[in-house]
Amino acid sequence: MAAYLCSLLAVSSLLSTGNCMPRRSVSAPALPLNKLASTVATALPAPTGSPQFIALGLGVQNYTCNSTTNTYAAAGALAQLFDATAYLSYRPDRIDSLSQEYLDRYTSFPCSQSPSSDIKIADRCEGLANSRIARPLPVLGEHYFTKTGTPSFDLSKAAHDPFLYSAKKANATAPGTGNVDWLYLASNGSSLNQVVSSVYRVETAGGVQPKSCSGSGSISVPYAAQYWFY
Ligand SMILES: *[C@@H]1O[C@H](CO)[C@@H](O)[C@H](O)[C@H]1NC(C)=O
Ligand SMILES: *[C@@H]1O[C@H](CO)[C@@H](O)[C@H](O)[C@H]1NC(C)=O
Numbered sequence: 101m102a103a104y105l106c107s108l109l110a111v112s113s114l115l116s117t118g119n120c121m122p123r124r125s126v127s128a129p130a131l132p133l134n135k136l137a138s139t140v141a142t143a144l145p146a147p148t149g150s151p152q153f154i155a156l157g158l159g160v161q162n163y164t165c166n167s168t169t170n171t172y173a174a175a176g177a178l179a180q181l182f183d184a185t186a187y188l189s190y191r192p193d194r195i196d197s198l199s200q201e202y203l204d205r206y207t208s209f210p211c212s213q214s215p216s217s218d219i220k221i222a223d224r225c226e227g228l229a230n231s232r233i234a235r236p237l238p239v240l241g242e243h244y245f246t247k248t249g250t251p252s253f254d255l256s257k258a259a260h261d262p263f264l265y266s267a268k269k270a271n272a273t274a275p276g277t278g279n280v281d282w283l284y285l286a287s288n289g290s291s292l293n294q295v296v297s298s299v300y301r302v303e304t305a306g307g308v309q310p311k312s313c314s315g316s317g318s319i320s321v322p323y324a325a326q327y328w329f330y
């Protein structure tokens with residue numbers, strides 16, 4: 101899909117071709133599980149094969165305060181997914197820094213704390229942040245949670261509408277501080293799932309809740325991550 105968008109852009113515009121890479125055969129990069137501390141590296145299973153899509157996810161992790169324990173409990177997430185497959189295949193050296201760069205742009209806008217629940221509105225903060233990156237990435241879809249708490253991925257801009265209702269299978273402490281766990285999620289068995297069947301959340305930046313809270317309010321913490329789909 102990214103390559104298709106690129107060729108469209110290339111013929112329709114003499115302006116910057118944005119995310120489009122010079123024509124050159126590149127293979128998908130390797131999932132960077134080797135960056136995890138050796139003590140947690142085995143917490144996530146190694147992938148089989150090459151990723152079908154690498155998405156840059158930008159949005160919020162939500163938490164609700166538990167007034168009994170005075171700690172925040174995870175309450176889902178909402179993120180826009182940008183297609184970084186072509187970019188990171190061509191620039192694997194950027195795997196390490198891309199999430200933090202997106203998060204920094206994102207949190208420079210006041211609206212980054214509360215994205216619209218309608219992820220399709222073009223002018224919200226996620227799109228604005230993407231537009232200010234040197235090579236903006238094409239929109240790929242969105243990541244959201246259903247009312248019953250199922251982590252869902254809708255890659256609606258890619259061919260054959262890849263879709264995944266998932267379940268968390270494994271987590272590992274992220275490198276650095278203040279970054280949400282790296283995860284492995286796989287299909288929850290839904291017959292609506294298609295094209296992709298599992299996803300790793302890696303290279304996380306931000307998204308961690310404060311240590312304590314009072315009352316029963318909810319918060320949204322901005323984060324960026326890479327979602328590698330298999
Ligand atoms: C708050 O935490 C307590 C203790 O872990 C748990 O029993 C309770 O169900 C939690 N409340 C909510 C609303 O999740
Ligand atoms: C997360 O919070 C955002 C607003 O900050 C909201 O639009 C979204 O629906 C919330 N998602 C979940 C699963 O709570």
Ligand SMILES: *[C@@H]1O[C@H](CO)[C@@H](O)[C@H](O)[C@H]1NC(C)=O
Pocket residue numbers: 140143271272273281
């Ligand atoms: C996985 O998540 C659980 C629950 O949040 C946590 O207790 C555990 O330490 C995490 N494991 C790793 C390896 O980070």
Ligand SMILES: *[C@@H]1O[C@H](CO)[C@@H](O)[C@H](O)[C@H]1NC(C)=O
Pocket residue numbers: 246248249250265266288289290291
């Ligand atoms: C998967 O998640 C969806 C959305 O929450 C749910 O409707 C479905 O029952 C779940 N499991 C299966 C096996 O489809």
